[in-house]
């Protein structure tokens with residue numbers, strides 16, 4: 001069955017504590033959601049803030065091929081006639097084909113929050129729905145706190161739905177606004193409502209009990225055909241139902257059509273794009289679209305998944321645009337490393353002894369605190385060194401670095417001694433901090449012999465403390481990202497001296513570049529790119 005998807009990332013999602021989208025961000029996200037095949041995009045609440053108003057003013061810049069843009073608001077204020085209600089007027093001015101409005105379903109809220117009678121509440125709902133409908137809008141009626149309201153007084157809650165439907169609402173959407181309803185109970189209530197109402201029923205759930213997705217699916221199992229949620233589950237408190245998981249489950253598990261199989265393959269990319277714009281790290285363990293969703297680490301799992309991916313994967317990662325990843329780690333058996341070697345097209349070129357030695361080296365490094373999953377550059381260097389024991393570019397004889405700080409500023413100076421094939425090279429340089437000074441020296445020492453290393457530049461640098469209990473004496477892991485215009489890669493260094501860890505990552509990056517320049521092999525490049533993806 002076709003299930004209509006209603007995305008509220010741009011409205012309910014922005015209620016999330018860490019979420020803030022500019023109007024430009026919102027426009028770009030709306031476009032992405034349309035490309036993904038979402039049916040309704042709720043853009044904001046024009047009556048509540050100027051940013052959302054601005055979004056609807058600029059909505060003409062969008063080229064929506066499929067989705068219907070939706071403006072959100074409330075039923076009219078009790079004291080206002082509908083045609084004079086500012087909020088309702090803003091909804092009409094937003095110029096969207098669809099308007100979603102929320103009304104009260106809970107007696108408690110009606111009496112306490114609004115201070116009006118049941119009859120008055122029903123009139124607010126009818127008036128507002130009918131007025132919007134008369135202005136040519138498709139109206140989605142959001143029954144706020146429906147499940148709590150139904151539990152407190154079912155007749156009261158049902159009458160509000162009746163009022164909305166009779167006045168012309170196209171969708172009656174039941175909201176678990178507080179997110180406190182457990183799935184079994186929610187399903188019972190949905191079944192009751194389904195029995196009593198024809199037409200499109202929708203579900204809007206929050207994740208306060210960690211069952212928002214399960215609740216949305218339970219409603220759909222009861223015949224609901226409109227589902228609301230946000231990308232990556234963004235939203236107030238514990239978030240909204242995660243639309244990514246809902247869509248994937250509908251398409252891959254429940255035999256429904258939400259966005260269709262072809263668009264589904266774009267799900268991961270859109271979810272990550274939105275996380276990027278939200279400036280939030282994507283949760284690695286997020287179902288379907290997270291980087292770890294199809295990552296295998298344990299040795300037995302890996303050897304099984306290599307024989308048949310269905311052994312440890314519930315769906316094919318490609319179906320949602322994700323990838324299988326096999327992690328190299330001390331937990332793994334030989335399976336992981338062999339997989340990587342095969343992936344790099346290198347397995348056949350290593351002797352049995354070289355393979356074993358490489359595995360031991362990796363295990364030792366992981367034990368010391370290296371994280372090779374995130375540093376494919378360091379891993380690739382290990383493999384290339386194992387493959388080419390005869391190739392050696394340079395040795396580091398020693399280095400020295402100092403930083404002097406006084407009233408006029410700070411100054412870092414480094415000296416580096418390198419033994420290369422043509423003799424010993426020394427360089428002294430100052431830089432913006434010790435790492436930069438060392439970087440400048442290393443390049444000075446090697447640039448005459450290997451001019452191409454000028455292309456390699458540092459693009460990101462992260463430090464993680466490995467032994468927090470030791471305070472400033474703790475071992476740290478430095479992860480550095482590099483680029484040479486063609487591609488990027490990461491290297492890692494571990495030490496209780498942050499400069500030494502940085503230096504080690506830096507030397508690895510330069511050695512790897514030299515290795516790559518010496519032995520260019522397209523199949524290796526492709527395999528590595530595949531491996532680098534998403535790490």
Ligand SMILES: [Zn+2]
Nearest residue numbers: 012177204206
């Ligand atoms: Zn909500």
